[in-house]
Amino acid sequence: MTSRPGIAAVATAAVLVLTGCGSANGQADERDLTVFAAASLTDTFTELAERFEKEHPGVEVTTSFGGSSDLVAQIEDGAPADVFASADTKNMGKLGDLATDPRAFAANTLEIATPPGNPAKISGFQDLAEPGTKVVVCTVEVPCGNATAEMEKLTGVDIEPVSEEQSVSDVLAKVTSGDADAGLVYVTDVTAAGDSVTGVELEESGRVVNSYPISVLDGADDAELAQAFVDLVLSETGQKVLADAGFSQP
Amino acid sequence: MPRWLWFPAALAAAFIILPLAAIVLRVDPATLPALVTSPSALEALWLSLRTATAGTALCILLGVPLATVLARTSFRGQGLIRSLVLLPLVLPPVVSGLALLYTFGRRGLLGQSLDLVGIQIPFTTLAVVIAQTFVALPFLVISLEGALRTSGTRYEAVAATLGARPTTVFRRVTLPLVAPGLLSGSVLAFARCLGEFGATITFAGNLPGVTSTMPLQVYLLRVDDPDAAVALSLVLVVVAIAVIGFARHGRAL
Amino acid sequence: MSALHLRAVIARRGIDVTLDVAAGETVAITGPNGAGKSSLLGVIAGLLRPDDGEVRLGDRVLDATPPHARGVALLAQDPLLFPHMSVLANVAFAPRARGVRRRQANELALRHLTEVGAETLAGRRPTEISGGQAQRVAVARALAADPELLLLDEPMASLDVDVRPALRQTLRTALADRTAIIVTHDAADARALADRVVVIEHGHIVEDGPTEQVLDDPQSGFAVRLVSGSIK
Known part of the structure; x- marks a missing residue:
């Protein structure tokens, strides 16, 4: 009989580890922002995410890069993304109303x-x-x-x-x-x-x-924070980072 | 057996069966025939069958001698060779693909010389076959070596004292005795060839009719045309079920 | 038929034996388990490499000759019929292996099956016949190889007692004019089949003489026990 609580503990631990439920996000002033972005934005958005964290203490930005169509499929399946940056308008279009306000930010x-x-x-x-x-x-x-x-x-x-x-x-x-x-x-x-x-x-x-649109997603945990990230991308700072990487103006 | 084992056991079985059921349930029976018989699907299926058959043949051609040498001889470093030969079994297929690229690629170990005589392997159907053979060969070697060890050498010794040359013994005694093991090994190798994805896409690329096999098609279509991807997946699931059934039957013989 | 000269040294097993068998003679080798009897047959058949020694059959030195070219057939305790072949195909195996055409090989096989009284089994599978029948077929298969020397390693040990006399009779006919060595623990086998009995203990020959002499007036410890029937 003693083994049953043991098994339960192992199972619980496994679930906790897998879902990333640690004690870290117990603190009240820590906020998470999840950004899904096209693979071609890997370098630039990693840099912008770091800047954003510096400007917003206590915010942790999680980035996920992949093919735009893959990311769209994940978002449609309920992936917890707050912001999506696509490599083309076609894929952004597939999201329909899920994308609240798509704006071109690079080409x-x-x-x-x-x-x-x-x-x-x-x-x-x-x-x-x-x-x-x-x-x-x-x-x-x-x-x-x-x-x-x-x-x-x-x-x-x-x-x-x-x-x-x-x-x-x-x-x-x-x-x-x-x-x-x-x-x-x-x-x-x-x-x-x-x-x-x-x-x-x-x-x-x-x-x-190819025009790159970015949008806050419907269902973002913190729409204000998400909009702040979009604003950074559209700002002069954001545009400079993108231009350095070879992107042209939208 | 403690009765409570039933619960986790059922969980384990459900864990495997449920996703398979999910893909079957996802299929739209109305559109299935059209999707499975579309020209691109048939092209991929035909390519898959051709390459998997060629891959299996190559596995038999190379694997039978290797398994025999491993089972019937002992030499220094044999254990090491056996471990290395089984490596593709546990290696991530992408890594296998990279390894093949650095071997047969244009600037690869052998590829450089092959290129000089005008043979270029990447992006060809041959590359698909090579990738499949690479990952499937261990399956054949492992099952055949096991069968050879189980059958032992006593019949071979008798055959030799009856005047049969080693080649005759191998052909008329050794191979027939391990035929069930060879059959199930080949079937497993065929299945592995058919399902190969990672090494193929890394080493052979993706071109309809040339290198785009069923799994590559499924991967490609899964986002833009999920219905077609599901239909093709179903075909692969059905083939896999047939293969497992066949392999189990072969073992029981 | 050829005469055999054997000298075999296997240091690891403590075996050091020199043995001559005349052409047409049948020698029974007996001795306790582990004395090295089967190893000697292995050396003669070419399945076991001695540390030192010589195997000569007629005027041929066989030491570097592979098993299939020695002209030495080995009949073991287990019949070891090839399970994937019919009884007839088993017996036809040796003729086929030396290049005889299928039809002639089958005719030859049938003749050898008749010789051991197993011709009615020709179409059966080895799994479909009894142990005694299988051993008969194995005898026929060995004879079909037309060996210069026939080795029999306790051919009746795995058989029921009541089928032994029949097989013994079969072997008596088969071995009549052949050079043969039979390993046995049965005095009756030796008496029925062998011209000479050789007793091996701890890897060495401890007694060697005509069958009658060894069995009627045993000298070595093992031979005494063999004759007194305390060994089965």
């Missing part, structure tokens, strides 16, 4: 990433259609793939990729390993990747612009 354009030194001598979008060139793109279901498809339509260049990846980071992985000659990603991804890739700018980049 991103496509750029070609090649292995360091650009061994295949890619000079522009046209080159990606060359037979024998191994090009990796995002699949059309995700924003960067959608942008790629649009660019192909506008320029009449028909790329035959060797792989349609699920995210920008998968595309970059294939490029940095040298197995692909080129990959189509965002300007900011090339910037963030540093020396591990060589970027090739697109003359046509301005023709397909």
Whole structure:
């Protein structure tokens, strides 16, 4: 009989550990803010979250980065997010009324990433259609793939990729390993990747612009605090951080 | 057995069965036939079946000799080799994919030389087969080695004293005696090939008809077209159930 | 039929034996359990490597010859019929292995099955016949290998007492003109089958003589007990 309380204790402990229910959030003046943001915002939003915590003592910002469509699916399934920043308007649109007031805060354009030194001598979008060139793109279901498809339509260049990846980071992985000659990603991804890739700018980049919207979500625990984070992103400080990372103005 | 074990046991069974039931319940019977027979679904299914069959064949071709050597000989470092061979069983598939990329990739250990003679493996259907073989091989080796050890060497010794050469003994005595083990090992390997995701997406990429197998399709569709993803998942669940049933039956033979 | 010359040293087991068997002669080896009798058969068949020694069959030195090329067939205590083959296929195994065509091999197998009185079992599976029947089939299978030397390791030990005489009779016919070694703990086996009896104790030959002589006037401790029937 003594084992039963023992088992119960183990089970309770496991649940507590798994749900993160510690004693830490027992203090009254501590507040949590959960921000869901597109994977391409990883660096900038991590920095902005730190700034926000500094400006708002006692606030802890939890960030979760992923493909915009993944995040939308999680939010629809009830993930406890207060703010959502999407890599395109299409995914933000899927949230409908869940997004209280979407505002564009940045824009991103496509750029070609090649292995360091650009061994295949890619000079522009046209080159990606060359037979024998191994090009990796995002699949059309995700924003960067959608942008790629649009660019192909506008320029009449028909790329035959060797792989349609699920995210920008998968595309970059294939490029940095040298197995692909080129990959189509965002300007900011090339910037963030540093020396591990060589970027090739697109003359046509301005023709397909991805607008990044951000919104407080319906059901945010603390709508005021959430709005304060959105305001930071839209502020001069926020815009500078984004511009440094290669984002353009919305 | 204490009676209270029934409760956690039932919980454990429900833990496995409930999610499977959930995916079945999520299926819309009205749209299912259309979703499962859509050209893209059929393309993925056909690719999956082809690659899993090729992967299993490769597993048998490579795994039978390996299992035999491990079961019938002893040499220095054999224990180490056995552990290493079983590694893909417990390795995260993504890591397996990376390892394959650094081996067969354009700048990989072997890939560099292969590239010089014009063979490029990443992004091809062959890459899918290699990824599947890599993760499934241990299943075959482990079940076959077990079967070989259980069957012992007495029949082989008799066959040898009857004048049969080692190759004849292997073909006519050793292999038939472990046929049930070989069969269930192959079936498990086939199932593992069919379900392979992580190593494939890391090493082979994702292109419809070339490298986009069923699991990759499910992953891709799960957000934008959950109904299609669920329908394809159901197909995989049904195949998995058939495989398990077959493997259990084979063992009972 | 060929004569056998054996010298085997297995240091770990304390075995050091030199034994000659004339062509056509049947020798019974007996001795306490663990004396090294089965090990000697293993050395002759090529399944066990001695530390030192020599195996010569006729004019061939077999030390470097693999088991399948020795012309030595081994019949063990268990019949060890291949479970995945029919009785006929079991007996046809050796002829098939040396390249005889299937039809001829089957005919040959049937002849050997008839020889041991088991021809009616040809179509059965090994799991469908009794222990005594299986051992008969095993005898036929060993004979079908047409061995120069036949080794029998307690072939009747696992059989019921009431089926032993029949198999003994079968073996008597089969071993008549063959060079053979039979390991046995049964004086009746030795008397019925062997021309000579060799007693091994602690890895060494302690008595060696014509069957009649050893059984009628045993010298070694084990032989005395064997004849007095205190060993079963």
